[in-house]
Amino acid sequence: MKFFIDTADVGEIKKWADSGFLDGVTTNPSLVAKSGRDFLDVIKEICGLIESPVSAEVAALDHATMLKEAMVLKDIAPNVVIKLPTTLDGLKTCRQLTDMGVDTNLTLCFSTNQALLAAKAGATYISPFIGRLDDINLDGMELIRDIRTVYDNYGFDTEILAASIRTPNHVSEAALAGADVATIPASTLAKLANHPLTDKGLDAFVADWKSTGQSIL
Numbered sequence: 417m418k419f420f421i422d423t424a425d426v427g428e429i430k431k432w433a434d435s436g437f438l439d440g441v442t443t444n445p446s447l448v449a450k451s452g453r454d455f456l457d458v459i460k461e462i463c464g465l466i467e468s469p470v471s472a473e474v475a476a477l478d479h480a481t482m483l484k485e486a487m488v489l490k491d492i493a494p495n496v497v498i499k500l501p502t503t504l505d506g507l508k509t510c511r512q513l514t515d516m517g518v519d520t521n522l523t524l525c526f527s528t529n530q531a532l533l534a535a536k537a538g539a540t541y542i543s544p545f546i547g548r549l550d551d552i553n554l555d556g557m558e559l560i561r562d563i564r565t566v567y568d569n570y571g572f573d574t575e576i577l578a579a580s581i582r583t584p585n586h587v588s589e590a591a592l593a594g595a596d597v598a599t600i601p602a603s604t605l606a607k608l609a610n611h612p613l614t615d616k617g618l619d620a621f622v623a624d625w626k627s628t629g630q631s632i633l
């Protein structure tokens with residue numbers, strides 16, 4: 417499973433870039449607004465930091481303007497992935513970008529049919545939003561499982577990018593459900609290696625090692 421970091425905060429990306437398990441970055445308009453920075457500058461800077469995929473989202477809702485915006489974004493760097501809403505206009509734009517060899521990420525996916533359409537439009541990634549479904553008392557993970565089944569039924573190679581991840585459990589459950597990628601906020605990434613038994617075990621090992629009076633170096 418690939419891990420993307422879900423942020424437009426360059427400082428956070430720098431912090432995780434050499435962790436050994438970062439495979440890409442996703443941004444969205446809300447994250448850009450939170451960063452308080454110029455969108456194009458941020459994407460340029462992120463693409464200068466990492467060579468892996470960086471999702472940059474169009475702002476327009478209509479196909480013609482989406483396509484124009486996508487042309488600007490794709491020219492920033494070869495690793496830019498064009499993020500499009502999973503609407504009819506977004507899907508139409510996706511098809512054209514796919515035919516041009518441009519990678520796409522179809523966002524705000526909340527149903528299996530939307531994911532099916534994204535795959536048929538040749539999307540590189542489909543982003544089902546787990547947390548937002550859980551927020552309204554639906555089952556985000558069930559959507560991941562259903563999309564996995566449909567994509568496997570037809571051999572679609574669109575990658576399932578589990579998004580709107582809020583907890584470490586979301587990450588492990590998405591992995592079990594067969595998601596190809598998880599995009600994870602830095603705060604959740606930081607919790608993934610935590611386990612109280614690891615901490616307890618280390619405390620004992622440190623104390624016992626100290627009692628031997630030995631040194632490796």
Ligand code: E4P
Nearest residue numbers: 422442443444548579580581
């Ligand atoms: C994904 O690409 C989105 O940026 C993100 O995962 C949305 O998460 P949220 O629902 O926590 O805002």
